[in-house]
Amino acid sequence: MNVSGRIPQPFSNIYRGGLIKSETRFPYNPGHYAVILFMVGLMLVSSVKSQTVIHNNLGIKDGMVYSQVTSIHKDIYGYMWFGTSSGLSRWDGHHFNNYIFPKSLSDNNCKWITEFADSLMIIATRKNVVKYNYRTFRRLNGFPYDPNIRISGLLVSGNALFIATQTSGLWILKDETWRNLTQKDGLAANEITAITKSDPGAVYLSDGEANIYLYRDGILKTVDIAGIPKDLGINCLYKDDNDVLWVGTKKKGLYFATSAGYLKQRPILSGRKINSISEGENGQFFVATDKGVSIIRNYKPVFRLTQKQGLSAKFIWQVYPDRNNVYYIATDGGGVDIYRPGLFATIDQSCNLPNNEVWAICEDRDRHFYIGTTNGVAVYSLDGDTCRFIKSILPDHIILALHYASDGVLYAATNEHGVYAIKQNKIIHIDTALGLSGTSVWTIAEDNAGLIYFGTYGGGINIWNGARITDTLTTADGLPSDDIISSYLGSDGSIYFGTDGGGVVKYNRGTIDTVLLKTNTIWSTFEDQENNLYFATDDKGLIYYRNGQWDTLSIQEGLSHNSILGILQDKRGKLYLSSDNGLNSVEFIGDSIRIIRIGDKEGLSANECNQGAYFKDSRSLLWFGTVNGVTRFNPEYFLPDSLPPKTHLTSIRLYDKELLTGGKPARGTFSYNENYFKFEFIGINFAEPYGTRYKYRLKGLEDNWSVTQHNYVQYTNLKNNNYTFEVMAGNRWGYWSRPVTYSFTIAAPFWQTWWFALLILLIIAVPSFIIIRQRTLRTAAMQNLRAKIAADLHDEIGAGLSEISILSAVIPAKAPEDVVKQLRPDLEKIGVTARSIIDKMSDIVWMVNPHKDSMASLINRLTDSFSDIFEAKGIQFKTRNIEALNRKKIKMEYRQHLFLIFKEAIHNAVKYSGAHSITLSVQIHGTKLKITLQDDGRGIKDQKSVSGNGLKNMKKRAADINGALFVTSEPGKGTTVEFIGSLK
Numbered sequence: 015m016n017v018s019g020r021i022p023q024p025f026s027n028i029y030r031g032g033l034i035k036s037e038t039r040f041p042y043n044p045g046h047y048a049v050i051l052f053m054v055g056l057m058l059v060s061s062v063k064s065q066t067v068i069h070n071n072l073g074i075k076d077g078m079v080y081s082q083v084t085s086i087h088k089d090i091y092g093y094m095w096f097g098t099s100s101g102l103s104r105w106d107g108h109h110f111n112n113y114i115f116p117k118s119l120s121d122n123n124c125k126w127i128t129e130f131a132d133s134l135m136i137i138a139t140r141k142n143v144v145k146y147n148y149r150t151f152r153r154l155n156g157f158p159y160d161p162n163i164r165i166s167g168l169l170v171s172g173n174a175l176f177i178a179t180q181t182s183g184l185w186i187l188k189d190e191t192w193r194n195l196t197q198k199d200g201l202a203a204n205e206i207t208a209i210t211k212s213d214p215g216a217v218y219l220s221d222g223e224a225n226i227y228l229y230r231d232g233i234l235k236t237v238d239i240a241g242i243p244k245d246l247g248i249n250c251l252y253k254d255d256n257d258v259l260w261v262g263t264k265k266k267g268l269y270f271a272t273s274a275g276y277l278k279q280r281p282i283l284s285g286r287k288i289n290s291i292s293e294g295e296n297g298q299f300f301v302a303t304d305k306g307v308s309i310i311r312n313y314k315p316v317f318r319l320t321q322k323q324g325l326s327a328k329f330i331w332q333v334y335p336d337r338n339n340v341y342y343i344a345t346d347g348g349g350v351d352i353y354r355p356g357l358f359a360t361i362d363q364s365c366n367l368p369n370n371e372v373w374a375i376c377e378d379r380d381r382h383f384y385i386g387t388t389n390g391v392a393v394y395s396l397d398g399d400t401c402r403f404i405k406s407i408l409p410d411h412i413i414l415a416l417h418y419a420s421d422g423v424l425y426a427a428t429n430e431h432g433v434y435a436i437k438q439n440k441i442i443h444i445d446t447a448l449g450l451s452g453t454s455v456w457t458i459a460e461d462n463a464g465l466i467y468f469g470t471y472g473g474g475i476n477i478w479n480g481a482r483i484t485d486t487l488t489t490a491d492g493l494p495s496d497d498i499i500s501s502y503l504g505s506d507g508s509i510y511f512g513t514d515g516g517g518v519v520k521y522n523r524g525t526i527d528t529v530l531l532k533t534n535t536i537w538s539t540f541e542d543q544e545n546n547l548y549f550a551t552d553d554k555g556l557i558y559y560r561n562g563q564w565d566t567l568s569i570q571e572g573l574s575h576n577s578i579l580g581i582l583q584d585k586r587g588k589l590y591l592s593s594d595n596g597l598n599s600v601e602f603i604g605d606s607i608r609i610i611r612i613g614d615k616e617g618l619s620a621n622e623c624n625q626g627a628y629f630k631d632s633r634s635l636l637w638f639g640t641v642n643g644v645t646r647f648n649p650e651y652f653l654p655d656s657l658p659p660k661t662h663l664t665s666i667r668l669y670d671k672e673l674l675t676g677g678k679p680a681r682g683t684f685s686y687n688e689n690y691f692k693f694e695f696i697g698i699n700f701a702e703p704y705g706t707r708y709k710y711r712l713k714g715l716e717d718n719w720s721v722t723q724h725n726y727v728q729y730t731n732l733k734n735n736n737y738t739f740e741v742m743a744g745n746r747w748g749y750w751s752r753p754v755t756y757s758f759t760i761a762a763p764f765w766q767t768w769w770f771a772l773l774i775l776l777i778i779a780v781p782s783f784i785i786i787r788q789r790t791l792r793t794a795a796m797q798n799l800r801a802k803i804a805a806d807l808h809d810e811i812g813a814g815l816s817e818i819s820i821l822s823a824v825i826p827a828k829a830p831e832d833v834v835k836q837l838r839p840d841l842e843k844i845g846v847t848a849r850s851i852i853d854k855m856s857d858i859v860w861m862v863n864p865h866k867d868s869m870a871s872l873i874n875r876l877t878d879s880f881s882d883i884f885e886a887k888g889i890q891f892k893t894r895n896i897e898a899l900n901r902k903k904i905k906m907e908y909r910q911h912l913f914l915i916f917k918e919a920i921h922n923a924v925k926y927s928g929a930h931s932i933t934l935s936v937q938i939h940g941t942k943l944k945i946t947l948q949d950d951g952r953g954i955k956d957q958k959s960v961s962g963n964g965l966k967n968m969k970k971r972a973a974d975i976n977g978a979l980f981v982t983s984e985p986g987k988g989t990t991v992e993f994i995g996s997l998k
């Protein structure tokens with residue numbers, strides 16, 4: 015690809031009226047070549063011009079209620095509170111919640127904020143004190159509500175709350191009891207202007223002149239400080255760990271009071287009015303004044319923060335120290351500035367940089383820094399955190415590369431006009447007249463022999479010996495491309511040249527050794543202490559050869575962009591990659607890689623970095639040029655944060671209804687159709703709010719954690735179950751908080767509840783019971799009736815028929831012979847008929863009798879009915895599987911049809927088959943019934959010839975009980991009658 019589009023277009027009047035003309039060219043050799051003055055372009059000498067060290071600000075633009083911030087406090091939940099002259103703001107790192115008090119409660123000039131007694135926020139304005147329990151704001155009980163009162167201070171020491179006033183002395187709340195100290199208790203006046211902590215439960219206070227008091231254990235005493243002026247005008251106090259009392263005044267600066275007397279701080283501070291004093295890390299103290307912030311170490315000022323260093327306003331009310339060397343500065347009209355000492359410092363046009371587009375950086379032996387921009391080179395000296403602008407040179411040139419050579423020559427490569435060599439105010443212009451193969455020079459390298467290499471875009475590599483071009487390498491010599499855009503000196507003396515689209519060339523001792531990564535555009539090459547190689551590509555991320563293996567880091571692995579422009583390494587071995595989207599810190603930890611993004615939110619001057627603009631100075635500070643200036647980064651302050659973010663649920667919504675009110679969620683049991691939930695949460699991480707990640711899961715629905723950078727998640731169509739939502743927040747270093755949970759239950763729909771099931775069961779069971787009960791009663795009554803009928807038939811009718819039969823036999827014996835002869839045929843007929851009726855009546859009695867409803871009874875009845883005939887004709891009758899039929903009950907009608915079918919079948923077998931053996935077998939499978947009657951008689955020759963009503967009636971009876979009858983027979987093999995049906 016062609017990357018020349020990254021470079022801004024050159025100025026059209028670059029040589030018009032300039033001090034250097036193209037025809038004035040002198041090979042640089044101090045011994046015998048002409049010299050011209052080092053006044054090239056604009057050369058300025060300036061006074062001290064500080065770097066910008068404050069890169070972040072919070073204000074109205076971010077949602078804060080007002081820009082005049084007078085107090086700052088961080089609560090135990092991790093939220094940051096800002097008191098302003100027009101209300102109160104709470105910040106979670108992403109959003110503001112603002113609170114405006116009604117006039118009936120308080121005015122809105124929130125001057126002091128603290129916490130007291132069980133997470134109770136206390137906010138003091140000039141006239142009122144308000145308490146906040148994270149649900150509602152109320153006036154603090156017991157403190158006088160007086161429109162004339164004027165509050166001057168608020169703090170907690172030990173388990174006591176102290177409120178200083180300028181009208182009614184000192185108010186103390188301890189163990190829910192108030193005490194008021196006034197003149198009658200030993201104060202010189204009721205006007206208290208300053209208060210600070212001493213020991214737990216003790217405070218120092220001042221009446222505004224020179225009287226300082228110590229209150230401890232209920233006793234007030236005056237502190238004698240020898241020699242202190244009586245008209246000091248004390249405005250604030252602070253006691254440090256050395257028992258030195260810092261005394262800030264309204265107009266006379268800062269004093270230190272010790273047991274030996276007082277010592278005024280003679281060096282000039284930022285301002286004379288001292289508003290507050292706070293202690294930071296590393297023995298630093300921050301003094302907020304009317305003209306900025308003074309940083310003091312060992313009781314001496316070491317640095318001043320003013321608007322020149324990035325403060326958004328000069329009048330500072332308070333500096334609030336937070337963790338990890340982060341400070342929040344309350345300004346009068348500029349919101350809150352965020353200061354991270356030593357981590358970032360930016361040089362831009364406010365520091366006399368000619369242009370904010372920075373393309374090159376280097377350092378000389380005297381710790382002068384040269385910054386190449388679109389409008390020439392700016393020269394600075396750096397003394398601690400103070401940056402002094404010295405001069406600007408080559409103002410009409412786009413500077414693409416800078417190199418300070420071992421012989422003290424500064425080389426400046428331009429986009430279109432070759433290279434300028436500068437030393438001791440002497441300059442030489444190296445261009446095509448001196449053998450340069452191309453005037454667009456993108457990179458400069460120096461080998462261990464002191465030879466200089468100019469990488470040109472389109473002209474290959476030129477080798478300069480300090481006086482002339484001695485050699486040129488192009489594609490004709492084996493280069494994969496003549497577009498040279500980067501260079502790097504390896505540990506073995508080889509030089510790696512990156513090309514546009516041709517990979518990287520390893521050049522060693524006059525020969526092209528190796529070509530790597532062909533077809534890639536290489537912006538930077540780096541070799542670490544273990545000789546691992548890293549290559550910054552234009553669109554493939556970081557390609558590296560490490561521990562004998564090639565691999566790649568890209569957006570997929572966590573890089574902020576695939577266009578990597580520069581590679582540097584700190585003392586600990588971390589790599590820092592500049593890109594088109596900020597910096598990436600890369601740390602190889604065993605088999606894992608930790609990538610941390612750094613951008614303008616953290617202090618980088620801009621997210622868009624420039625190629626070639628990366629440099630590690632003599633103090634191991636890392637410099638990165640961007641489109642908005644150059645940022646100096648101190649990796650020693652870029653330390654892992656082992657404290658994870660404080661995690662909170664900020665919203666729980668059921669459809670559009672908010673369940674989280676007053677910090678506590680509403681009920682946790684919901685109906686079956688209340689099944690859409692949206693959870694919002696926050697991991698408070700002020701140092702890196704945009705690096706916060708979240709893990710969440712909904713137990714009862716899922717067991718695995720999901721990871722996201724979004725601070726919300728929603729669930730729809732949840733089924734009835736018990737659920738617990740869990741969420742935790744982690745910082746970019748991999749430290750995670752404990753889960754925050756919310757448990758709730760979605761009840762089953764009423765038709766799936768136990769009580770509904772019981773109700774349905776009762777609705778079904780009660781009528782069923784009644785029906786079954788009635789049917790059982792009817793059945794029992796029917797059974798009793800059948801039993802009675804059977805008994806009556808047997809006892810009454812059966813007896814009568816038997817008597818008739820007996821009489822038909824007795825009459826012939828008693829009547830005259832002639833009468834007997836005449837009546838015998840009729841009497842015999844009566845006897846036969848009576849006996850026949852008795853047999854049929856016996857069958858009917860058997861049918862009706864409810865105690866004979868089993869299959870076994872049916873078989874036994876058939877056996878008994880023909881036992882005499884079987885015996886008379888010598889037929890053997892067999893039964894099978896009868897024992898298993900005792901418990902098989904069948905209905906009376908079913909039993910009747912089966913009995914008559916097989917009675918007819920047995921009768922036919924006995925009468926016509928001539929059989930010697932008849933077998934009756936029964937098989938039952940579930941509800942399936944199979945009865946088979948088989949004889950060994952003569953069989954039937956032609957079944958079609960079988961006629962008569964007997965067989966028809968048998969099949970009809972089988973059909974009436976939903977069964978089927980099958981008759982099979984073969985001559986000489988007997989006959990089989992088979993019934994198949996169901997017991998249902």
